[in-house]
Amino acid sequence: MKLKKLTLVTSLFIASMSHAQTNVVSTQMRPVEEAEKVRTIILKGAPDAVNFIPEDGNTYFTRMKAELGAAQGKVHATIALDGELSPVNQIGGLSDLDDLAKKLSSSREFSSSAMDLGKMGGANQRFIPLMTNTFQMVANKKALQYLPAGANINALTYVQLRDWAKAMKDATGEGKLGFPAGPKGLMHRYFQASFYPSHTGGIVRTFKSADAEKAWADFREMWAYVNPRSTGYGFMEEPLKTGEVWVAFDHTARLLPALNDKPADFVAFPAPSGIKGRGFMPVIVGMAIPKNTADKAAAERVIDHMTKPATQALILKEIGFFPVVKSDLSQLSPGVQMASQGMGAVFSAKDGRASLLPVQLGAKGGEFNKLYVDTFTRIVLRNEDIKLVLAEQGKLMDALIKEAGAPCWAPDAGSGTAPCPVQ
Amino acid sequence: MNAQRAPYVLIAPSVIFLLVLFIWPLAETALMAFRTADGTWTSQYVSKMLGDLNFGIALKNTLILVAIVVPLQMVVALGMAMMLQNMDRGRMAFLYIWTIPLGVSDLAAGLAWLAIFNDRGYFNTVLSGMGFISGPTSWLSYQNPAALFVCVIIAEIWRATAIVLVILVAGVQLIPKEYNEAAEVFGASPWKRFMKITLPLLKPSLQSALILRTVLAFEVFAVVYALAGRDLPVLVGEAYNWQGAYQNTNVASAYALFILVVSIASTLVYLKVLKVKRETLS
Numbered sequence: 039m040k041l042k043k044l045t046l047v048t049s050l051f052i053a054s055m056s057h058a059q060t061n062v063v064s065t066q067m068r069p070v071e072e073a074e075k076v077r078t079i080i081l082k083g084a085p086d087a088v089n090f091i092p093e094d095g096n097t098y099f100t101r102m103k104a105e106l107g108a109a110q111g112k113v114h115a116t117i118a119l120d121g122e123l124s125p126v127n128q129i130g131g132l133s134d135l136d137d138l139a140k141k142l143s144s145s146r147e148f149s150s151s152a153m154d155l156g157k158m159g160g161a162n163q164r165f166i167p168l169m170t171n172t173f174q175m176v177a178n179k180k181a182l183q184y185l186p187a188g189a190n191i192n193a194l195t196y197v198q199l200r201d202w203a204k205a206m207k208d209a210t211g212e213g214k215l216g217f218p219a220g221p222k223g224l225m226h227r228y229f230q231a232s233f234y235p236s237h238t239g240g241i242v243r244t245f246k247s248a249d250a251e252k253a254w255a256d257f258r259e260m261w262a263y264v265n266p267r268s269t270g271y272g273f274m275e276e277p278l279k280t281g282e283v284w285v286a287f288d289h290t291a292r293l294l295p296a297l298n299d300k301p302a303d304f305v306a307f308p309a310p311s312g313i314k315g316r317g318f319m320p321v322i323v324g325m326a327i328p329k330n331t332a333d334k335a336a337a338e339r340v341i342d343h344m345t346k347p348a349t350q351a352l353i354l355k356e357i358g359f360f361p362v363v364k365s366d367l368s369q370l371s372p373g374v375q376m377a378s379q380g381m382g383a384v385f386s387a388k389d390g391r392a393s394l395l396p397v398q399l400g401a402k403g404g405e406f407n408k409l410y411v412d413t414f415t416r417i418v419l420r421n422e423d424i425k426l427v428l429a430e431q432g433k434l435m436d437a438l439i440k441e442a443g444a445p446c447w448a449p450d451a452g453s454g455t456a457p458c459p460v461q
Numbered sequence: 462m463n464a465q466r467a468p469y470v471l472i473a474p475s476v477i478f479l480l481v482l483f484i485w486p487l488a489e490t491a492l493m494a495f496r497t498a499d500g501t502w503t504s505q506y507v508s509k510m511l512g513d514l515n516f517g518i519a520l521k522n523t524l525i526l527v528a529i530v531v532p533l534q535m536v537v538a539l540g541m542a543m544m545l546q547n548m549d550r551g552r553m554a555f556l557y558i559w560t561i562p563l564g565v566s567d568l569a570a571g572l573a574w575l576a577i578f579n580d581r582g583y584f585n586t587v588l589s590g591m592g593f594i595s596g597p598t599s600w601l602s603y604q605n606p607a608a609l610f611v612c613v614i615i616a617e618i619w620r621a622t623a624i625v626l627v628i629l630v631a632g633v634q635l636i637p638k639e640y641n642e643a644a645e646v647f648g649a650s651p652w653k654r655f656m657k658i659t660l661p662l663l664k665p666s667l668q669s670a671l672i673l674r675t676v677l678a679f680e681v682f683a684v685v686y687a688l689a690g691r692d693l694p695v696l697v698g699e700a701y702n703w704q705g706a707y708q709n710t711n712v713a714s715a716y717a718l719f720i721l722v723v724s725i726a727s728t729l730v731y732l733k734v735l736k737v738k739r740e741t742l743s
Contacts, residue, residue: 096704096705096706096708099708211596212596212597219691220690220691221686221690221691221702221706266599266602266603266604267580267599267601267602269602269603269690269691269692270601270689270690270691270692280581282580282581282597401708402708403708404706404707404708404709405707405708405709407706407707408706408707412514415514415691416514419603
């Protein structure tokens with residue numbers, strides 16, 4: 039009898055413990071330091087106990103698919119890039135959040151473009167935007183003396199960037215321009231965010247156009263002035279900190295540690311413009327609620343807490359991702375303020391051409407990114423014939439997009455419901 | 462239970478455990494290379510793997526690494542084992558120091574050697590301190606594939622010779638001392654003793670060490686990844702990329718199966734060439 043009582047009490051205790059926490063699975067803020075900051079600082083004022091569970095982006099979809107298969111899900115809410123939420127949405131895994139969106143909008147001002155992206159191309163709100171980020175460039179102040187005459191660092195052109203890199207190489211004997219072309223680097227984003235939109239105006243339609251051929255030839259020429267160790271760089275903050283590279287392009291979160299470390303040594307500025315404008319890519323992280331969530335109200339409370347202006351400012355201060363809600367940022371460190379100003383310059387550039395993350399490709403997004411990096415490897419690193427490479431890679435891209443059935447997305451002109459063609 | 466059935470009954474739990482949690486997932490993964498998500502048999506994933514930009518290069522690089530690293534390690538480990546055999550004082554200390562790399566993870570070893578060979582790493586610091594170079598020299602650059610290979614080979618030899626050493630040391634200790642002493646009495650030189658007595662009696666250990674090291678060498682990944690990243694594709698690295706970055710588990714599974722086939726083929730070759738007669742296995 040005593041044993042029976044004991045087991046009953048223990049199981050009730052365990053059951054109550056598992057119900058007390060709101061489980062949030064997140065692909066963002068995964069590194070140990072960031073996750074600790076989320077648990078101890080950012081989630082501090084949350085109404086319930088939140089169990090913050092980091093998950094690798096590569097295994098995120100597999101995990102969510104498995105969780106959605108359960109009758110009552112253990113995942114209350116989830117945080118992920120819009121590109122990572124897209125395949126989950128495509129299998130019908132996210133619940134509609136229109137009521138929550140309306141309720142939250144009454145007490146804070148969301149960025150309207152971010153809120154729109156939360157509909158994921160459909161009629162209903164599928165995620166509430168949580169934070170945003172973008173790609174930009176950072177330069178060591180030592181490099182500024184080599185800028186070509188008449189160049190405005192906040193409005194560079196690709197020609198000026200090439201000249202700048204050449205001047206730095208001539209003066210120091212080393213390539214001082216760097217790109218994140220390593221295995222963990224976001225080189226594919228460079229091509230999708232800046233290279234293709236700025237030079238050709240599109241990323242799929244114009245993949246093998248005459249503009250693209252010229253752009254690749256120019257890039258191959260500029261690569262002579264780029265640090266060859268770029269094929270090993272994952273996070274540009276490392277070579278920037280050691281001084282191996284003076285000018286770098288990368289995701290703001292991967293540049294921020296260098297800016298925070300030595301804010302007096304660096305400047306942040308938008309990527310250069312080409313003949314078709316100044317390409318940039320806004321990155322949105324959103325919070326969504328799986329369809330089989332155990333407690334929708336608890337999930338909504340966490341989303342409410344995370345999107346409060348005070349929490350948004352905390353997220354920027356601790357993690358380095360920027361708010362989607364109007365918040366007071368005056369108390370933040372000079373490095374973060376510099377990054378924030380750089381981001382502002384990117385988003386408000388007059389010749390800006392927004393390029394969106396390829397969300398409709400779902401699970402095929404990885405192979406889509408591979409196409410750009412393979413093209414770069416073949417043309418720039420292995421010196422193959424540009425026209426031939428673009429023709430072959432273009433054929434692969436066409437097949438991939440047809441297989442995914444994805445219509446064109448910004449910056450390409452729309453194609454209705456037909457798969458985006460490579461012209 | 463009767464004594465006949467007891468061993469099978471006792472071993473059954475671990476066999477069931479292995480079958481359910483290892484063999485079954487392994488079989489499912491292997492099938493993924495030939496089956497689409499909805500169950501139709503297809504060769505598209507294998508053709509995708511074979512036609513990939515990096516497949517041929519990864520295969521070539523892996524074969525070159527195996528062909529260079531394995532014989533070098535066998536020779537070095539053999540030398541180390543013979544030295545240990547002839548030591549009496551400090552033998553344990555040397556054995557301990559030489560097997561330290563066994564306890565270091567592949568990736569940690571790769572990162573340590575990266576810190577040495579990096580542009581601003583220890584090697585360049587020493588070289589420039591001695592006046593051999595004027596500034597940071599790039600040893601790990603795609604523009605200098607020979608230097609990159611040499612760096613990877615050095616790191617691999619440092620990391621993995623210990624495994625071969627441990628097997629050979631155990632094998633050398635099994636050789637009865639009497640044979641060597643008798644040969645010495647008859648006036649055989651040390652080299653002749655080594656070639657005619659030690660090596661043939663070491664054959665079973667050599668075979669085990671070769672097979673083990675070759676199979677592991679085909680799976681070389683973490684050290685190459687840390688030192689060379691994208692510049693030196695290898696088979697397991699490509700499998701990793703297809704699974705992680707390109708999110709196509711089917712092609713990754715095709716790569717894994719390919720590596721398995723190559724490993725099995727090389728093992729069969731060793732078993733044939735280094736045929737160990739039943740009599741020599743006391």
